Amino acid sequence: MVCRRAGLMVRSRSSCSKNMDQKIPYDDYQLPVVFLPSYESPPAWIPPQERIHHPDYNNELTQFLPRTVVLNKPPGAQLGFNIRGGKASQLGIFISKVVPDSDAHRAGLQEGDQVLSVNDVDFQDIEHSKAVEILKTAREILMKVRYFPYNYQRQKERTVH
Structure with a gap:
């Protein structure tokens, strides 16, 4: 039927x-x-003519695609960003802060970016301490990241660092 x-x-x-x-x-x-x-x-309903300028109705999905960021870090220099998360949160490693006018900021890193890999090391299931060690010891950092604000918000609610 x-x-x-x-x-x-x-x-x-x-x-x-x-x-x-x-x-x-x-x-x-x-x-x-x-x-x-x-x-x-x-x-929530928004009139169609207002959706063009409303942030919840952004149809530009390329901002969520993975991208590559290259950073060169001189000896003793700071990274220019902080990370949070790791294996314990089960959501990955995320950029939690980017220092304004730093190399990381100029390279396009932003809060809410998920770090997928660094120098061909998978960061999707890595301990926080191991991720920090890799980032601090590397001179040249080749990062694959994607903007993932939904999981970043969930991750912030679960972790303290």
Whole structure:
């Protein structure tokens, strides 16, 4: 039997008059499947002409793509940024602070960047102390990072450093 639920055509063995809250097996949905927020808490509506300038409606996704940052650190010099997180948080290593007008700032590092790797060492599942050691001892730092503010915020809530 085919019936219409929430605007989608759904194949189902049960009748449409049964409880609409009943879970439908994923395989019974016709493509495309779109899951919307619950009716009780819809997202805030903004008029289309205002969305262009609203930060929550940014369609430019390239800012979230991985990018490479190269830093040269003279002996005794500071990195120009701080990190937080690590293996204990299960969310990775993130840039937590960038010193204004530092080499890191000029290279494009920003708070909320997740450090994916440094000099070909995977930073996605590394202890905080090991990450600090690698960053402090390296003269040339080749970092692969991506801006990931959602996990950074979650990570800040979980950790103290």
